Each structure stands twice: as C-alpha cells, then as structure tokens.
Amino acid sequence: MKRMRATTGLGMIAILLCSAACSHNSVTDPSLTSTSISTTTPATPTVTEQFNGTLPVRGFRFYSFNIAVNGTVNVTLKSVTGTNVPSTIQLGVGIGTPSGQDCSTTVDATIAATFSTPVATGVFGPGLFCARVYDIGNLAAPATFAITIAHP
Numbered sequence: 001m002k003r004m005r006a007t008t009g010l011g012m013i014a015i016l017l018c019s020a021a022c023s024h025n026s027v028t029d030p031s032l033t034s035t036s037i038s039t040t041t042p043a044t045p046t047v048t049e050q051f052n053g054t055l056p057v058r059g060f061r062f063y064s065f066n067i068a069v070n071g072t073v074n075v076t077l078k079s080v081t082g083t084n085v086p087s088t089i090q091l092g093v094g095i096g097t098p099s100g101q102d103c104s105t106t107v108d109a110t111i112a113a114t115f116s117t118p119v120a121t122g123v124f125g126p127g128l129f130c131a132r133v134y135d136i137g138n139l140a141a142p143a144t145f146a147i148t149i150a151h152p
C-alpha cells in the first residue's frame with residue numbers, strides 16, 4: 001500500500017472547496033432572483049351602503065356586501081340609540097366574510113359612538129364580505145344602530 005502524503009490530501013480538500021464555491025446556486029445567479037415587483041394600489045371606496053338594525057343584549061348583527069375589485073373598505077358607526085342605552089356606549093364593529101349565520105371577522109374594533117370617522121378599515125376583495133356589529137358585554141337593553149359601509 002502506498003501512503004498518501006498529507007500535503008496531497010490537503011490539496012484535494014482545497015480543490016473540492018473551490019469547486020463548491022463556484023457552484024451556480026448562489027444568490028447572484030439570475031435564475032434564482034426576481035427583479036419584477038408587483039404592486040397594486042387598492043381601489044378607493046366608490047359605493048356607500050347603509051345598514052340599520054337592532055342589536056340585542058349579548059348579540060350581533062351583520063350585513064353582507066360584494067366587492068368587485070381589490071380595495072379599501074371603511075365601516076363607520078353612524079348612530080346608536082335606545083331606551084337605557086347611554087350615548088357613551090361601546091360596541092364592537094368588524095369586517096370579514098360570511099360564515100353560516102354569522103360573520104367571521106378579520107378586522108375588529110371596539111369603539112365608542114363617534115359617528116363621523118371609519119371605525120373599522122381594511123383592504124379586501126374581490127368577493128363577498130360582511131360588516132358585523134356586536135355587543136361587547138355592556139348593553140343593558142337592545143340598541144338601534146346604523147352603520148355605513150364604503151367599498152369599491
């Protein structure tokens with residue numbers, strides 16, 4: 001048997017390391033990088049729908065609407081009234097997708113009745129969506145409410 005010299009073994013290791021470093025699997029390989037960036041500006045709301053209802057104690061109500069294009073949805077609580085319903089009452093408002101007899105929300109806000117600015121907003125679409133109004137646990141009596149839903 002012949003003995004391999006230590007320097008020959010080291011030389012072979014160096015060659016293997018160099019050849020591995022020259023592989024085409026680097027991040028600078030054009031086939032592995034993407035230079036195109038797709039940005040789509042969400043459409044602004046062009047449709048405004050109003051939904052009125054009576055919110056039961058510990059209950060909820062929701063309203064479904066369609067969006068034709070990807071865009072911004074704004075839900076504004078316009079009014080909350082009722083016997084034994086204080087003007088400072090807080091409710092939950094959300095935006096999501098219909099799910100059976102309910103609305104599965106992905107955007108939620110607990111708000112006091114501000115009546116002028118959107119309380120829940122997000123970018124959605126296209127598709128079928130819903131706005132949900134719900135008691136967060138502080139209604140002592142049913143409340144009449146109105147919301148507007150602005151969407152593309």
